[in-house]
Amino acid sequence: xxxxxxxxxxxxxxxxxGTSHAKNIIDGKIPNLELAAIADQNPERLEKFKxxxxxxxxxxxxxxxxxxxxxxxxxxxxxxxxxxxxxxAGLHTLVEKPISVHKEDxxxxxxxxxxxxxxxxxxxxxxxxxxYRKVKSLIESGELGSVERINWIxxxxxxxxxxxxxxxxxxxxxxxxxxxxxNQCPHNLDLLQWxxxxxxxxxxxxxxxxxxxIEVEDAVTAMLEYPNGAxxxxxxxxxxxxxxxxxxxxxERGKIVxxxxxxxxxxxxxxxxxxxxxxxxGFQKPGVWNVEIPLPEGxxxxxxxxxxxxxxxxxEGEALIAPAGxxxxxxxxxxAMLFSAFEKSPVELPLDGAAYARVLKAKIxxxxxxxxxxxxxxxxxxxW
Amino acid sequence: xxxxxxxxxxxxxxxxxGTSHAKNIIDGKIPNLELAAIADQNPERLEKFKxxxxxxxxxxxxxxxxxxxxxxxxxxxxxxxxxxxxxxAGLHTLVEKPISVHKEDxxxxxxxxxxxxxxxxxxxxxxxxxxYRKVKSLIESGELGSVERINWIxxxxxxxxxxxxxxxxxxxxxxxxxxxxxNQCPHNLDLLQWxxxxxxxxxxxxxxxxxxxIEVEDAVTAMLEYPNGAxxxxxxxxxxxxxxxxxxxxxERGKIVxxxxxxxxxxxxxxxxxxxxxxxxGFQKPGVWNVEIPLPEGxxxxxxxxxxxxxxxxxEGEALIAPAGxxxxxxxxxxAMLFSAFEKSPVELPLDGAAYARVLKAKIxxxxxxxxxxxxxxxxxxxW
Numbered sequence: 114x115x116x117x118x119x120x121x122x123x124x125x126x127x128x129x130x131g132t133s134h135a136k137n138i139i140d141g142k143i144p145n146l147e148l149a150a151i152a153d154q155n156p157e158r159l160e161k162f163k164x165x166x167x168x169x170x171x172x173x174x175x176x177x178x179x180x181x182x183x184x185x186x187x188x189x190x191x192x193x194x195x196x197x198x199x200x201x202a203g204l205h206t207l208v209e210k211p212i213s214v215h216k217e218d219x220x221x222x223x224x225x226x227x228x229x230x231x232x233x234x235x236x237x238x239x240x241x242x243x244x245y246r247k248v249k250s251l252i253e254s255g256e257l258g259s260v261e262r263i264n265w266i267x268x269x270x271x272x273x274x275x276x277x278x279x280x281x282x283x284x285x286x287x288x289x290x291x292x293x294x295x296n297q298c299p300h301n302l303d304l305l306q307w308x309x310x311x312x313x314x315x316x317x318x319x320x321x322x323x324x325x326x327i328e329v330e331d332a333v334t335a336m337l338e339y340p341n342g343a344x345x346x347x348x349x350x351x352x353x354x355x356x357x358x359x360x361x362x363x364x365e366r367g368k369i370v371x372x373x374x375x376x377x378x379x380x381x382x383x384x385x386x387x388x389x390x391x392x393x394x395g396f397q398k399p400g401v402w403n404v405e406i407p408l409p410e411g412x413x414x415x416x417x418x419x420x421x422x423x424x425x426x427x428x429e430g431e432a433l434i435a436p437a438g439x440x441x442x443x444x445x446x447x448x449a450m451l452f453s454a455f456e457k458s459p460v461e462l463p464l465d466g467a468a469y470a471r472v473l474k475a476k477i478x479x480x481x482x483x484x485x486x487x488x489x490x491x492x493x494x495x496x497w
Numbered sequence: 498x499x500x501x502x503x504x505x506x507x508x509x510x511x512x513x514x515g516t517s518h519a520k521n522i523i524d525g526k527i528p529n530l531e532l533a534a535i536a537d538q539n540p541e542r543l544e545k546f547k548x549x550x551x552x553x554x555x556x557x558x559x560x561x562x563x564x565x566x567x568x569x570x571x572x573x574x575x576x577x578x579x580x581x582x583x584x585x586a587g588l589h590t591l592v593e594k595p596i597s598v599h600k601e602d603x604x605x606x607x608x609x610x611x612x613x614x615x616x617x618x619x620x621x622x623x624x625x626x627x628x629y630r631k632v633k634s635l636i637e638s639g640e641l642g643s644v645e646r647i648n649w650i651x652x653x654x655x656x657x658x659x660x661x662x663x664x665x666x667x668x669x670x671x672x673x674x675x676x677x678x679x680n681q682c683p684h685n686l687d688l689l690q691w692x693x694x695x696x697x698x699x700x701x702x703x704x705x706x707x708x709x710x711i712e713v714e715d716a717v718t719a720m721l722e723y724p725n726g727a728x729x730x731x732x733x734x735x736x737x738x739x740x741x742x743x744x745x746x747x748x749e750r751g752k753i754v755x756x757x758x759x760x761x762x763x764x765x766x767x768x769x770x771x772x773x774x775x776x777x778x779g780f781q782k783p784g785v786w787n788v789e790i791p792l793p794e795g796x797x798x799x800x801x802x803x804x805x806x807x808x809x810x811x812x813e814g815e816a817l818i819a820p821a822g823x824x825x826x827x828x829x830x831x832x833a834m835l836f837s838a839f840e841k842s843p844v845e846l847p848l849d850g851a852a853y854a855r856v857l858k859a860k861i862x863x864x865x866x867x868x869x870x871x872x873x874x875x876x877x878x879x880x881w
Contacts, residue, residue: 261737262716264650264730268747273772276779316700318720318728324773332646334720334728336702344702344718346648346730353645353747354769354782363652363737385738388657389708395660398738458842 120427121149123180125171125195126187127158130209142417146424150179171195175202188282189289193218197225205232207423210299212440214290215448215473216466219441232426237435239300241413244371249308258365258384263309263345269356270297277327281484284327286476292329293351294447302443311442312337314461319454324352328482335450367401378404504811505533507564509555509579510571511542514593526801530808534563555579559586569593572666573673577602581609589616591807594683596824598674599857600832600850603825616810621819623684625797628755633692642749642768647729653740654681661709665868668711670860676713677735678831686827695826696721698845703838708736712866719834751785762788
């Protein structure tokens with residue numbers, strides 16, 4: 114906790130997300146959070162914020178003494194290096210998702226958090242969505258009994274070819290370290306582990322450049338197995354329109370479906386496991402109630418909710434919604450899916466992080482992929 | 498084609514299905530089809546039909562000269578032997594699903610069909626369901642463009658413990674040759690191959706006796722890969738209530754969902770593949786129409802539809818809805834899912850039928866499973 118009543122924040126990386134966060138802070142949407150400095154290697158990106166102290170290098174911002182806290186919003190690989198530097202400089206640190214590209218880097222980043230007085234959080238804004246919060250609380254309360262099966266179809270991450278040609282680093286092993294799993298899905302993978310815990314085994318089919326001219330995965334089907342015997346399926350792609358975002362959960366107390374901002378609960382009058390053992394007819398089913406669980410309008414405070422929580426954690430010791438240490442799990446899931454596809458076999462968790470880092474390094478070194486020339490518009494090159 | 502105006506049918510196996518078919522025929526629901534004979538090794542099952550010529554052995558019915566056609570409705574393994582005997586006796590033959598337990602037996606059965614004048618059909622009654630017929634015709638017409646992804650959650654096959662103790666042969670390798678894939682799912686697996694063709698690779702997690710005290714699979718998650726790169730997921734279990742029956746199809750022209758007797762089509766205004774290549778914005782999505790495709794009330798003529806079609810095929814040469822030869826595909830899919838689970842690896846199709854038959858034989862020979870004593874009610878033993 115600082116003694117100041119205001120937290121001075123520095124944002125490193127003024128791309129889409131950094132710029133969006135900066136505007137919200139300048140607009141006063143985050144009480145007690147002040148945008149004190151920004152950094153980007155691309156000077157054009159700093160021009161919109163002339164009145165804010167700025168740096169071309171994130172490391173200079175970190176060392177400048179102008180901020181109490183840092184938000185790292187750069188491309189993926191530098192989350193690790195800048196996050197470590199920020200923590201080592203004694204600054205509160207908020208890292209965009211994914212916290213790192215692979216499990217070993219996550220471990221290095223998390224190991225740098227030695228001072229528990231520093232607030233260390235990750236931008237998992239979807240944890241503020243009331244639907245997912247409700248599902249988590251229903252499970253934790255015991256209302257649903259044990260979870261038996263999960264099916265998450267999250268294929269509404271449609272991106273056009275233009276998206277991938279708009280940035281030279283995009284969708285490359287060297288630039289992003291993966292495709293839909295590393296860029297779009299960290300939120301979903303985080304919610305998956307946050308709500309259901311980690312699986313013990315992952316078997317995945319990843320398709321590389323199936324829908325787009327890219328070298329990384331743009332379509333994934335993964336089977337998950339949990340320690341208690343529960344099963345899961347996670348399906349994602351950037352190649353589908355309109356796509357689907359539907360989370361189905363079968364549990365001892367019936368079924369939950371989260372889709373289109375609604376949470377529908379088909380509640381069995383008896384635990385399914387009990388009914389099955391005691392029914393005197395082979396085809397009988399337990400009675401059910403159709404329950405619509407009301408949710409607040411909208412999808413929660415999202416990014417601003419995480420920024421408020423980060424600020425309040427610094428000023429008042431508020432519990433974090435998304436501690437950065439938990440960010441390793443979504444990375445481990447993404448890595449495990451890719452590893453399973455590379456090796457064409459199931460992957461047991463915990464993942465061997467060193468083995469995965471070696472495979473990823475080889476992908477980068479052996480890459481022969483050449484970004485196609487962009488038609489119209491400029492290529493925005495990787496600036497970190 | 499026979500010269501008679503009426504087909505004299507013999508039903509072998511008067512369990513649930515055989516009895517149900519017999520009643521429908523006696524009630525006159527199938528024009529020009531006469532129930533001429535029945536057979537069952539259990540005399541109690543024949544008592545309800547005292548006026549019908551009856552036999553204890555199916556082979557005797559086949560040889561009796563009292564029938565033009567045979568419906569084989571016995572437990573699974575004998576579909577092959579009785580089906581072959583019926584065809585070799587020159588009788589039109591309708592086989593309950595699955596046509597055999599494993600691919601090699603299917604091949605033996607199909608090879609016995611040497612006389613093309615004989616009508617040889619399978620009881621895939623769900624092919625009469627208007628929703629699935631419409632999906633198939635939409636795909637065949639080209640309206641949907643190429644199919645990109647399938648997700649079929651078919652988990653509404655709930656069965657209680659009582660169901661499995663009600664028959665000594667039920668849910669054993671020796672009695673049924675499998676669990677939910679062989680008993681409940683042949684319909685869904687048949688529709689899957691009928692509508693989408695056969696995948697080239699299957700990777701499955703089968704759980705044996707997860708929800709019930711049985712030795713065979715009662716929960717399955719399978720990933721499918723198709724020759725054109727399309728992917729599929731097939732999920733089934735007898736352990737869930739209320740369960741789900743939801744078929745989602747992502748295609749170049751948007752998305753189809755079949756659920757609760759409705760067919761919902763979210764149609765993109767442009768083919769997704771074209772839109773992706775031509776859009777000038779990375780996040781733009783194609784416009785969509787929400788289309789409810791009207792379907793007739795109910796789920797089609799089902800079993801009686803197949804019986805009518807079988808009769809008309811014999812009398813008038815009507816094209817079969819479900820030629821028995823196509824029944825090998827659903828068996829091959831079920832076998833491949835089990836084989837993948839046994840071997841803990843993906844299985845390429847076409848399946849090596851001999852290898853699978855060996856593994857299944859070993860399962861039967863090495864079985865140490867003992868059926869639990871039934872509480873109340875009698876155990877109905879395997880009669881074939």
